[in-house]
Amino acid sequence: MNATNQEQIRDTILRVLGDVVPNADTQSIVPDISFHDQLELDSIDFLRLMMGLEKELNVTIFDFDYPKLSTLTGCERYLNERLMSAA
16 A cells, blocks of 8 residues: 555544544554553443444454554554455
8 A cells, every 4th residue: 555545544543533532632642552541542432433444444344353453553554454455
């Protein structure tokens, strides 16, 4: 996937995350630290994040893959793979 699409994925993740946690400073997210540790994201907020990403990117995120999406880097990697396999 090219850099533009990678940036679009990151922008989408941060936008959806900002919708789920409105007071979060999404621009200061550390990519390899879990959302839970940085934003105190609870399980309901995490589910809302997953559902929002599915809707925005038109992909299916399997619940058994949720641990892979606990960080920004993990989300980017997983969604990149899902979007590439759907293309």
